[in-house]
């Protein structure tokens with residue numbers, strides 16, 4: 001391959017790569033769409049939340065306290081920094097629905113194993129912009145896209 005054709009090939013490929021990485025909501029969907037059909041259903045989100053809960057409940061006492069939740073917050077923040085490009089407004093709603101305040105129903109400062117998945121419905125409703133009951137890339141990105 002001559003130098004010129006190599007440069008041309010990169011010029012063609014680069015925009016495609018950027019698009020694949022930056023598709024709004026794609027990183028979230030990759031993580032939460034358990035059957036990989038492109039949409040996150042309520043059932044999948046509940047199951048995934050239970051997995052996340054167990055992952056961060058270090059002492060396995062059935063609640064996420066402020067310290068454990070702090071790790072969860074940090075992990076999400078780092079993840080959004082690395083992969084959250086293009087999530088936009090949808091990404092903010094996603095994050096809001098995963099905070100301690102959103103999930104602590106009885107406001108006792110910890111989130112129980114019952115409370116965390118119980119908020120999945122409210123969370124999906126908040127992120128499901130087009131109201132079709134599932135979360136997919138159509139719910140992210142600029143309005144009216």
Ligand SMILES: [Ca+2]
Pocket residue numbers: 033034035036037038039040041044
């Ligand atoms: Ca799915």
Ligand SMILES: [Ca+2]
Pocket residue numbers: 057058059060061062063064065068
């Ligand atoms: Ca705990």
Ligand SMILES: [Ca+2]
Pocket residue numbers: 128129130131132133134135136138139
């Ligand atoms: Ca939707």
